[in-house]
Structure formats: C-alpha cells, structure tokens
Amino acid sequence: MRIIRLALKHRWRVAIAFVTTIVAANFQLLIPQFLGQAVDFAHGLLAGGPGSEEEAEAALLTTAFMLLGASILRGGFTMLHNYLGESVGHLVGYGLRLAYYEKLQRLSFGFYDRVHTGDLITRGLLDLEGVRFFFNAGMVRLVLLANLIGIGSFLVISADTVLGLLALSFVPFVAWRSSTARLKLRKMWRLLQERMSELSLIMDENLGGIRVVRAFAAQDHEMGKFDIASERALDMANQRIGVRVRNTTAMTFAYFIAMGLVLWFGGLKVIDGEISVGKLAEFLAFMTILQMPVRQLGMMVNAFARASTCGARLFEVLDLEPSIRNAPDAPDLKVTDGVLRFEDVDFAYRDATGDERVLKGVNFKVGPGQVLGIVGPPGSGKSTIAHLIPRFYDVGGGRITIDGQDIRNVKLESLRRAVGVVQQDTFMFTASIENNVAYGDPWADGERIARANRAAQLHDYVNRLPMGYETLVGERGVSLSGGQRQRLSIARSVMLKPSFLVFDDSTAAIDAATEQRIRAALKDTTQDRATIIISHRLSSLMHAHEILFIEDGRVVERGSHEELIAAGGRYRELYMLQLKPADGEER
Amino acid sequence: MAPGRQSTANPDREKPPRAVVGSQVGHDEKMFGAAFDGHVVRRFAGFLVPYRRRLAVAVGSVLVYTASQISIPLVIRHAIDDALIAGSNRELLELVVMTFFAVIGVNYLTNFLQEIIVGRVAERILIDLRRAMFEHLQRVGLSFMDKTEVGRMMSRLQGDVNAMQEFLENSVFAVGDFVLLIGIMAVLLTLDWQLGLLTLSVVPILFFVRIVWLPYARKSFVRARETVSTANGALAEAIHGMRTVQGMTRETVNFDLYDEKATDNLRANLSSSRFAQVMVPIVDFLTGGAMAIVIVVGGSMVLSQRLDLGVMVAFLFYVQRFFDPIRSLTMQYSVMQRAMASGQRAFEVLDVPLDIKDKPDAQAPAEIDGSVEFQNVNFGYAPDQPVLRNVSFRIEPGETVALVGPTGSGKTSTTSLAHRFYDVWEGQILVGGIDVRDLTQASLGRHVAMVLQEPFLFTGTVFENIRYRTTEATREGVEAAARAVGAHDFITRLPQGYDTPLEQRGSNLSLGQRQLLSFARAIVADARVLILDEATANIDSHTEMLIQRALARLLEGRTGLVIAHRLATVRGADRIIVLQDGEIIETGNHDQLVEHGGLYAKLYSMNYASFDDVPDELVRQVLSSTSAT
Known part of the structure; x- marks a missing residue:
C-alpha cells in the first residue's frame, strides 16, 4: 500500500506510536487480570478460603491501586500513541497537500484541457481528507487491535485453552468479513465519488448557465438531469450503507456470541471447579476490552477502503509527469537580438486522431520593434500560436527559436519571463487590483503598477473607485466588465516588460478608440521589443509590419495591410466586410 | 500585508511580496453557529415528516438496542450470583445463557435496524434537502442569481447539506447515548444505591473537567476547520487560475504562500489533536478510580456479605462502558453548532422569495401569433x-x-x-x-x-x-x-x-x-x-x-x-x-x-x-x- 509508505517519512513518530501502542495495550490487558483477582479475593473468603477479612481487604486495596496505576499508565500511553498517530496523519496530509499543489503547478495546459477543474478540486479536498483520516482513525487503532488480540490471546489461552479459544472464536470471522468488506467498500467509494462528481457537475453547470436554462425554460429538463444523477448517487450510498451496516452488526453479533459461549462453558467450568469465578470475570472483562475495537473495526475498514480509493485518485495526479518540463541542465534563455522564429511548426492537440493538425508548417519571424498580426477564421489555429510561444504546449514538428535557441532547450521559467501573453480569458484572483496587476512580479513598486495601468487605460477607472488600488476583485470582490478585465490583463503583462508581447484576441471587449489609446501608450514600451497581435478585428492589427492570414492551420496569405488589400484575397474580403459595411455584399 | 505603494523603487526581495493566494476576506460564512436555532430545527423537521414512521422505528430500535446493551451485564450478574455461587446450578446456568443469547439476538436485530434506517433516511433527507434547494434556485429570479457566485452556492448545496446529514445521524444516536447514560445510572442505583452513588461520584468530576476543557478545545477545533477551508480555497483558486499562474511564472511565490496556509492548517490540526487526546488519560484515570472504588468498597461489602459478588462484577462491567456516552454527548455540541450554521445557510437559500412565479391561472397556449x-x-x-x-x-x-x-x-x-x-x-x-x-x-x-x-x-x-x-x-x-x-x-x-x-x-x-x-x-x-x-x-x-x-x-x-x-x-x-x-x-x-x-x-x-x-x-x-x- 502506497499510502502506508508515505508514513515512513515520519518513521520515528510511527515507531514511537507503535511502541506506545504496545505498551498501552499491555497495560490495558492487565486490567481484566486485576479485576479477576479482586473478584477472587472477594469471593475467596466467602467461599471459605484461607486468610482473614483484613488480609482480603488489604489485598483488595493493593489490587485497586494496581488497577488505578494500570489505568493511568494506559491512559498516558494511549494519549501518546493516539496523538502520534494523528500527527502522522496530519504530517502526511500536509506533505500530500504540498506535493499535490506543486504537481498541479507543473502540469501543462494539455492536462488542464482534459481534466475537469471540479474533479481536481475534489481530489485536493475530499481525497486528501480521506487519506489523512485513515492515519488518524485507522492505522494506530489497527495496531492496537492486533496487539490486544495477539497478546490477549496468548494470555487467555495460556490461562485456559478452551475458554481462551472460545473467547477468540469471533476473531477469524471478523477478519474474514472485514477483508471482504474492504474490497467491496473500496469499489463502492470509488463509484460513489464518481457519481457525486457527476451530480456536482450538473449543479455547477446549471448555476453557471442559469441564463440558458431560463432562456429555454429548461428547468424541468434540468431537474430531470439532477434527479437521475441524484438517484444514482443515492443508490450507491445506500448500497454502501448496506454493506457497512451488515458488516459492523454481524461483527458485533459474532463477538457477543463468543461472549455467550465463554459465559456458558466458563460457567460450567466454574461449577465443575476447574476455574474460579474471578477467572471467568477476567475472561469476560477481557472481552469487554475488545468490544470497542471490534465495533471500530468496521469503521477502520471503511476508513481504509476510503483511504485507498482516495489515495489512488491522488496518486493518479501525483504520478503524472508534466509533458512540458525543463530539459536536464537547461540553461536560461538569453535574449540578445530579440528575434522570435517559427520554423515549419506543426502542432496537434493530444487527443486528435488522424491528420488533425491544428498548425501545418507555419513559418514566421518577428524581431524587436516589429509587430506581427495574425488573423483567420475561428479554429484556424491563431490562438494555438500564442500558446506555443511560452511553451504551454510543445510543437509537434519543426521548432520555435528565440535568438537561435530552441525554446525546448532553455529553462521554462526564463522563457516565460521573456514572453508575455495577454490571454483571451482573463482570470481575476481574489485580491486587490494592485495585487492582480502585480501578479507576475509581486515585488513591483506602486509606481510601476500605476504606469502599467495608465498604459492599459485602467488607471483613471481604478482611481475613481472608492478603495482605489486596494479594491478587491475576483470571486468575492467587485466584478469588472469584460473590457476592464482585458485591460487589467494587459496591464499585468505589460508591467513585466517582456521581450515578446503576445495579444491573444485580448481586446475583443475593448472599444476601438480605447484600444487605439492603449496602442499609443504602449508605443514606448514596445518599440524595442517584438509584438504579436492575434485578433479578428482588423483595426487592431492593420498597422502591423506583417500580417498572416491563417486558415486551416496554414498561412494562406502574408504581407503588409496594403499588400494584402492589393492582393485581393481572403484578407481583402474580410476587410470589406468589417470596415466597409456599406460596400459589403448586399443581402 | 502589501506595503504602501509609495515604497522605494528598487524591488527588495527581503520585503514580503505584494501577493496572496486564496481569499483574504474574513470568514463571512460562519462555520459554527449557536448550538440551537429554533428556526433551523423547525425547518429541518419539515424534511423529516415524510419519514416519520421509519424514524420512529429507528428511535424505537435505538431504545431497545440500548436496553439490551444495559441488560447484558445484568444477565452476567445472574449467571454468577444465581447459577454459579448460590447453588452451582447447571440448568439455571443454561437458562441464563439462553437469556443471554436472546438478548444479543435482540441486540443484533435492533442494531441492524437503527443503523440501516438512520443511514438510509439520512441520505434520503440529504437528497430531498438538496433537491429542494436546487429546485428553488431554478425558480428564483435572476436578480438574485446575478448577485450570487456559483462557487458559494455550490458549497451550500454540498458542504452545508452534508453537515445537516451528519447532524441527523448523530442526533438519533445521541438519543441512544443519553438513554444509555440514564439507564446505566438507574441500574447502578437500583443494584446498590450506596455503591452506586459512590461510583457515580466520578461523573461530576468528568463533567467539570470537560466544561473547563471544552471552550479551549472548541476554539482549537474551530481553528482547524477554518484553516483547512482557507487552504482549500487557495487550492481551488490555483486550479481555476492555473493558466495565468503558469503564464506569469508565479509558481514559486504561490507555492510559498500556499505552504504558509498549509502550515497554519498543520499547526491547527496538531493542536486540536492534542486537545482531543489530553482527555484520554483523564477519562482513564476516572474509570480506573471508579473501578478502584468498586473493588475496595464493593469488595469489602462482598466480604461482609452486604453485596452479591455478581453485582460487583456487573458494576465493574458498567464502569468500563460508562464514559463512552458522556464522551460522545459532549462531542455533539460542536456537531450541533456546525449543523445550525449550515442549516441557516441552507434554509436561507430556500427562503429566497420567488419574485417571478406563475399566476395560479396562468395560460399556456399551444400556439401564439408571435407579436x-x-x-x-x-x-x-x-x-x-x-x-x-x-x-x-x-x-x-x-x-x-x-x-x-x-x-x-x-x-x-x-x-x-x-x-x-x-x-x-x-x-x-x-x-x-x-x-x-x-x-x-x-x-x-x-x-x-x-x-x-x-x-x-x-x-x-x-x-x-x-x-x-x-x-x-x-x-x-x-x-x-x-x-x-x-x-x-x-x-x-x-x-x-x-x-x-x-x-x-x-x-x-x-x-x-x-x-x-x-x-x-x-x-x-x-x-x-x-x-x-x-x-x-x-x-x-x-x-x-x-x-x-x-x-x-x-x-x-x-x-x-x-x-x-x-x-x-x-x-x-x-x-x-x-x-x-x-x-x-x-x-x-x-x-x-x-x-x-x-x-x-x-x-x-x-x-x-x-x-x-x-x-x-x-x-x-x-x-x-x-x-x-
């Protein structure tokens, strides 16, 4: 079991936990013996045994003190091993938590395309909790139970073979039931988890797409989807409860049957004078000690099944090797001339079948002070180009170089610092506007932040807010409009002064005049660096030094605006439609 | 916190970054409420009504189950006193053993019933509650939905509903614990009121210790829960914004910030474990004390023939079982608090007024002219x-x-x-x-x-x-x-x-x-x-x-x-x-x-x-x- 191996990092704690568990178990096992003794002292005199009442009372007093001592010691050691066991759980949980976070930060975009974010969150929340809980509830107790049964059986069998065996007769049954139940429950946990995810997905989408639901008056349809998923989850939950309850109750029942047998045969033995009443009481008391652990065994089995399912789900992610990572000994990217080149770049998304290439033999070059415009129909591969430059994905064929260095051969961090991509979908973190703008360089001073905001035409708006730059945005803060978000995103990238600035359709929600002002403001910052503008709005890229018209993954037309207009191809067609509607085709 | 924006131009890596992960807003969603909230309980009771028969059977089972638990030491007492000591009577022993088997048979049956009914009804009610909330959200006006975040609503539909389920399961078993406690006390006092009182004298000590301990412990438990939710919030944010994180190479900074939150959580968890475990030796000490009292006082009573040996044995058995219900009952308190806070949020959703609804006589024409x-x-x-x-x-x-x-x-x-x-x-x-x-x-x-x-x-x-x-x-x-x-x-x-x-x-x-x-x-x-x-x-x-x-x-x-x-x-x-x-x-x-x-x-x-x-x-x-x- 891999999750157990996780605990080995804390082997001293685990070792001490085990030792204290064994000590605690031994002290606990002393208690029935003292009880038996006490019963015998009390009964011995009554039955006409030797000794005086004073002697018997003195013996009782000694036994009572011994018992009290054993209880206290047991308590102390139990506290130790419980705490140590739980702390191992917390430490393992902490370790997993960090490992998971770290892994998520390194997994590439291809991974996030495939996996649902809700599922990743569930893994980080519930599955992590499941693993942690196992160490708290399961591991140490399992050792305790094994100890109690192991040492206990030695003691009771050596005291009386038949009674001892009877007292332990339920153990094989319990062991068998719990191991079969573990397998069943494990499968069920997995299914239940999956079905719960389906249900969350339906609710999440419904709430996210509430306007569509309302627009189509599809509430009943949505309730139908909810009910189906919900019943499926309920069905699994009920099955799981059934297995769990059948098991725990059967185990307790088996335990009581064994107790009844001890009472019966032990009673017969007392009648036959083979053992004393005290001995019988000792056997019964020993069994009482076992009652709690046996009840908990069901819970432990459940926790164990859950932990192995949860663990497996976590390891699924932890074991992934990021498809994009630093080559061994990769040097930092050295930007000297500042020239970016695409050389026969091919690209296909991972799950594509056949010739599903998104980019086919794309070539271009852009140097400092130059602006490259990229335009084309949706799905033509425009955005893919933006994603390839900072190596969010790796090229399928050909190569991308910066000043002659293949970007796959340099350190990822240095590459991404050199390339600023203003992305299509802007993510706002729940933090102040200031922190959001300074996202890429949290050590930036206020002046730089303000400058970037001024360039992005956001400064005045921010200053008009009552809290200014301290205004909270994101999930719990004020909501910015699409255009404001895009402007913030521009400020965020511009502030880093990257050598290569890529706008991935990132001005769609900004009006043309503001865009014009942004472009003018950026002129100073971009004059010695390369800019790539991807857009479907021609006014955004008309001024570019070179414009590529991309269709179906290929560059079908290239040249300056004037050249392309003169060529009279697809670009001109688009231009006529967008900027000269009056002369566009009549419908 | 972020330094003032007038700070010096040179970025100084020594000063803390202008960065946070996860939400920095205080916990506007309370995790623990009052332990009892009449409104929540009444509303929740409404969801129980359809299952009242099954719940009645469950509560009945709990009671019978508890009774059978209590009677097991009594049966053993009879075995010892009547069959073994009084007359070494085989037939009587067999009779007592048969009674024992009958009792554990009942115990098994009622145990099964209570667990399965409570478990399944709780799941069912959970679904009902969630469904009611979800359905209500389908009808609530958009002016409400516009103002509400999906994430927060989801945590109500999931986390809060689950907390209610936990509460329901617990409260049925709490009935059992309570009855068990009362039952054991009653039996001890009936068997021998003097020894009973003496043995029970440890109970007030335990209650006192727990009352002193509880506020501190609870604070530490609350802290553990809060820190885990903060850390999880940061994780969720990271997952949602991962493309930006990687695009801006914020990995290292974010990892350190996340580590801080994870460490906070680790500390809080360790502290709450310490608080939970410190009770163990105290309870063991008191259990040992109670048993010592039974041995010394009960033993000498047996010697002076004022007490049957079987009663003493029964006492010893009861004392061992005595503290479990006290422990779980005091734990109920925080479950209740959590449930009330969650319930408030869940019912808040259900209480959102429907500003747009169909009139009773609303029409549904098959065809309209399209104007x-x-x-x-x-x-x-x-x-x-x-x-x-x-x-x-x-x-x-x-x-x-x-x-x-x-x-x-x-x-x-x-x-x-x-x-x-x-x-x-x-x-x-x-x-x-x-x-x-x-x-x-x-x-x-x-x-x-x-x-x-x-x-x-x-x-x-x-x-x-x-x-x-x-x-x-x-x-x-x-x-x-x-x-x-x-x-x-x-x-x-x-x-x-x-x-x-x-x-x-x-x-x-x-x-x-x-x-x-x-x-x-x-x-x-x-x-x-x-x-x-x-x-x-x-x-x-x-x-x-x-x-x-x-x-x-x-x-x-x-x-x-x-x-x-x-x-x-x-x-x-x-x-x-x-x-x-x-x-x-x-x-x-x-x-x-x-x-x-x-x-x-x-x-x-x-x-x-x-x-x-x-x-x-x-x-x-x-x-x-x-x-x-």
Missing part, C-alpha cells in the same frame, strides 16, 4: 435607477427588429424583459397579445427562444447540446439546424462528429464554434419569437458571414428581436429601434433613419463596423450636436 409588444415599460435593477423609461413598441409577427444604441442604453434589459427574466416596474409586455405575467414561464420559454451574449454549453455531446431541452428532436432535425447556421461542416470534422463529447463548457471548441452551436440550439427549440442578445459580438467576420446568411433563413416566419452590433445585421432588419439612456429616440428602417439625420445617421456615417466601437466621447458629441440642431 411582441412593449407598452410604456419602466424598469430598473436597483430602486431609483431606472434603466428603461416609458419604452413602447410593437413587433408584428414575422417582423425583424434591430435594437441599437450605445453601451448601457438598455438593449440587454429590453431582451431580458421580453423573456420575463425580470418583471417590469410599470407598463406591460405582451407576447402573442398576452401579458407575459399571465403566461406560464414554461410556455413563454417554448414560444420565445434566446441566444445569449455568452455561448454556454453543457457537458455532453454536440448532439445533446444542440438538442438540449427539446429531447424529442431527431438526429435529422439537429443536423438540419446545424446546417442552417453553417456548423455542420466543423461538427463533422470533429473526431466523433455529432457524438463528440464537449470538454468542460466546450473548451475544445473555439468561441465562434460555441456561438454557432448555441445558434443551432435556438433553431431546434423552434420558437415563434427569436431573441438574439449580442450574439454576434464575439464572432469573427468569417463566421459572421455564415451566420448572416443563416439568420435570414432562421428569421423567416419568425419574429426577431436582435441586439445588433454589425451594421450589416442592422441594415437587414425590417425596422431599427435606437435606444439612448433607456429611451427610444429613433425608430424606422435604415433608409428612413439615415434620412432623418439623427444619432443613427451620425453613427452610421462614421463608418465604424459596430456601434460598440464608437467611443463614448463621440457619442456624446453627436448627441449634443443633434440636440442642438
């Missing part, structure tokens, strides 16, 4: 801030009307009202000659289809998404709709054509493609009235060309209300309504409006592809010049 009429409509989202003022117009069946106007002029509000996403303040809106408030929402949804600004797709295949609510739609119908909007070609190029599953919200499609699918979806819905809300805004010109052609076909025989951005669309409309600051300032067809020389003509003459591209200053200039003339 849309606004009569003196006044409307706004916040009181005193009207968005639409005295808007009146009529769209004849089959007519296409384009709504144009600068941002914030009330276009989107107009279309939302036609679908009764909100109710008007004054005036009325008629669809097919019937006030929308007199129609059922379902029938309004059937007759009025809508394409929204943002294309939203659901998990499922392309086919399922186009078909959406119209589950009776055939494959051919869906394909025809896709052809009409020019989506058929790219769909067939997808790996599995129409059966290609869409990844989350269609992220494997481009924005334009998603837009096309949402168009096809509206066509399949086949309504008499089609509302297009800024649908063309995000589509590139190439795709738009396809749509322009499709639109004409789509609108044939349908009434169209279109928020148009592209002039090509506007010019194709039968009539244009120009909105400005919530009022209709011009109306007519393209040629008439150009001739009229108002705002539309001015905007048109500026040669912008879209009115949204016209900067606000220019609009203001144009307006002042028009009003001046």
